[in-house]
Amino acid sequence: MSIEIIATNLFLFYVAGYETTASIASFTAYELSRFPETLEKAQRDVREAMEKHNNKLTYETIQDMKYLDLCIMETTRKYPGLPILNRQCTHDYPLPDSDLVIKSGTPVIISLLGLHRDEKYFPEPMLWDPERFLQGRYDPVAFMPFGEGPRQCIAQRLGKIIVKVALAKLLLNFNIEFNPVRKEIEIANYGVPIMAKGGINIRLSKRKEIQSHLSAIALQLVMFLLLLLTACTAAFFYIKWNYTYWQRKGFPYYEPKIPFGVLDEVRKRKATFGIAVSDVYRNTKDRVVGIYLMTRPALLVRDAHLARDMLTRDFESFHDRGIHVDDEKDPQSSGGVFFLKGLDWKSLRVKLTPLFTSGKLKAMFGTVEDVGDKMVNYLNAQLPDEGAKEVEMKSVMSTFAIDIIASVILGLEVDSFVEPNNAIRNISRKINLPTLERLFMRLGWREEAPNMMRDLVKQTIQMREAHNISRKDMLQLLMQLRNKGEINADDNDWSATKVGKGGQ
Numbered sequence: 079m080s081i082e083i084i085a086t087n088l089f090l091f092y093v094a095g096y097e098t099t100a101s102i103a104s105f106t107a108y109e110l111s112r113f114p115e116t117l118e119k120a121q122r123d124v125r126e127a128m129e130k131h132n133n134k135l136t137y138e139t140i141q142d143m144k145y146l147d148l149c150i151m152e153t154t155r156k157y158p159g160l161p162i163l164n165r166q167c168t169h170d171y172p173l174p175d176s177d178l179v180i181k182s183g184t185p186v187i188i189s190l191l192g193l194h195r196d197e198k199y200f201p202e203p204m205l206w207d208p209e210r211f212l213q214g215r216y217d218p219v220a221f222m223p224f225g226e227g228p229r230q231c232i233a234q235r236l237g238k239i240i241v242k243v244a245l246a247k248l249l250l251n252f253n254i255e256f257n258p259v260r261k262e263i264e265i266a267n268y269g270v271p272i273m274a275k276g277g278i279n280i281r282l283s284k285r286k287e288i289q290s291h292l293s294a295i296a297l298q299l300v301m302f303l304l305l306l307l308t309a310c311t312a313a314f315f316y317i318k319w320n321y322t323y324w325q326r327k328g329f330p331y332y333e334p335k336i337p338f339g340v341l342d343e344v345r346k347r348k349a350t351f352g353i354a355v356s357d358v359y360r361n362t363k364d365r366v367v368g369i370y371l372m373t374r375p376a377l378l379v380r381d382a383h384l385a386r387d388m389l390t391r392d393f394e395s396f397h398d399r400g401i402h403v404d405d406e407k408d409p410q411s412s413g414g415v416f417f418l419k420g421l422d423w424k425s426l427r428v429k430l431t432p433l434f435t436s437g438k439l440k441a442m443f444g445t446v447e448d449v450g451d452k453m454v455n456y457l458n459a460q461l462p463d464e465g466a467k468e469v470e471m472k473s474v475m476s477t478f479a480i481d482i483i484a485s486v487i488l489g490l491e492v493d494s495f496v497e498p499n500n501a502i503r504n505i506s507r508k509i510n511l512p513t514l515e516r517l518f519m520r521l522g523w524r525e526e527a528p529n530m531m532r533d534l535v536k537q538t539i540q541m542r543e544a545h546n547i548s549r550k551d552m553l554q555l556l557m558q559l560r561n562k563g564e565i566n567a568d569d570n571d572w573s574a575t576k577v578g579k580g581g582q
């Protein structure tokens with residue numbers, strides 16, 4: 079495994095990890111501020127788990143916070159971190175119980191936001207009610223906040239730990255003030271994960287108990303214009319014909335708005351891609367619906383059981399995401415586990431999976447807790463000694479998540495609450511995430527941040543190797559993989575010293 083591949087995947091973890099965890103943590107805090115009884119139960123759950131573990135927040139302590147788990151599950155239901163799952167059909171797939179065939183190469187989109195807010199699967203879908211999971215008031219088949227099957231989120235355990243520590247620290251140290259006038263969150267028309275328009279404000283207070291050849295040119299011009307006209311006419315008819323793809327194949331379809339298809343609202347900046355797709359979900363009835371991403375036909379799956387079958391039982395026909403990466407033009411994506419296809423993906427996924435075992439995450443837990451304390455210190459400094467103050471939770475949780483990811487992934491001990499101008503924050507400021515539609519339309523994604531990350535990774539690896547430094551983080555495990563060919567099964571052995579000729 080080369081340093082480039084290590085850096086690419088660490089960058090991917092960084093990008094995939096911080097916005098999702100920050101959103102889930104801040105949406106949960108917001109919903110708790112709307113439901114005082116649920117808030118009280120969550121506070122009690124956290125306190126009881128702490129008492130059981132001698133007031134120490136350890137890996138085991140957070141496993142015992144069962145009610146908090148329900149709260150987080152309900153947030154990932156109502157506000158799924160990623161609003162859609164996507165796959166590409168990799169073998170012609172006969173649609174069960176029909177004569178229709180999904181052709182190999184067709185993009186398949188599953189609207190998580192659509193499924194998770196569908197009355198059919200989750201009664202009263204707009205009500206944030208963690209106890210629906212206790213009472214069985216949901217269809218488990220439709221609940222897939224981390225995706226499903228072999229390609230589901232590789233780091234869901236880590237994601238849950240980060241969110242749980244953030245919320246546990248918040249509930250232990252501060253009062254979240256009940257605010258009956260808080261309304262439904264309005265979802266922003268930007269961002270890949272679901273974001274709240276205008277941020278997420280909640281009122282917090284301190285808890286007391288714890289802290290020139292003219293004619294020739296003219297002729298050429300006329301020729302050119304004629305050619306242009308012919309090309310435009312041909313393009314017009316081609317595009318019109320292209321927009322009959324689903325009709326010709328006999329699939330139910332959503333009447334396309336030429337030339338942008340479902341991306342029309344996205345183009346007008348009225349909605350993100352995830353929201354535009356969930357609008358189509360809400361406004362249609364069939365279990366599959368043909369849509370167009372500009373001229374590209376894609377299939378929206380509206381049936382949870384079919385979606386789950388595609389992601390799990392029939393994975394062999396849907397193992398790729400269908401996101402095109404140009405190895406030369408998009409070096410930051412090439413080699414990333416999120417983007418790889420077929421056997422390349424499988425082989426890397428197998429190598430990376432041991433990074434996220436409970437044993438490894440347990441060993442890294444101390445870091446997560448330390449960053450949680452920094453968040454508590456920051457909030458304590460912001461809040462008055464008496465009374466409450468409105469705090470924008472999303473930015474607090476983003477800072478928390480960035481520092482955790484920086485530390486757990488790269489071993490960087492930064493405190494962005496105190497020193498916002500550090501290496502990792504500077505990288506995050508340069509990140510200009512591609513929109514989902516941009517990835518679908520194969521427009522690529524070029525930017526500066528991955529190169530900065532690569533330099534940082536190179537320097538850190540060189541420094542660790544030169545001084546024989548070993549640290550409990552993901553970079554260390556990837557150095558092990560590079561130098562020893564595999565990640566050590568022994569959770570206490572973090573050394574990455576080269577054996578034989580391993581590594582490059």
Ligand code: HEM
Pocket residue numbers: 090091092094095096098099102154158159160163164223224225226227228229230231232233234236237238241389415416417427
């Ligand atoms: C609460 C937080 C998180 C949520 C809700 C979340 C959600 C998701 C979802 C829905 C997918 C797509 C799964 C599919 O297509 O079936 C995904 C994939 C992925 N996630 Fe997460 N994620 C979270 C945290 C993280 C973190 C912390 C990391 C890294 C440190 C991460 C790394 C990845 C990667 C690498 C993939 C691609 C896996 C592959 O293609 O093999 N995620 N995540």
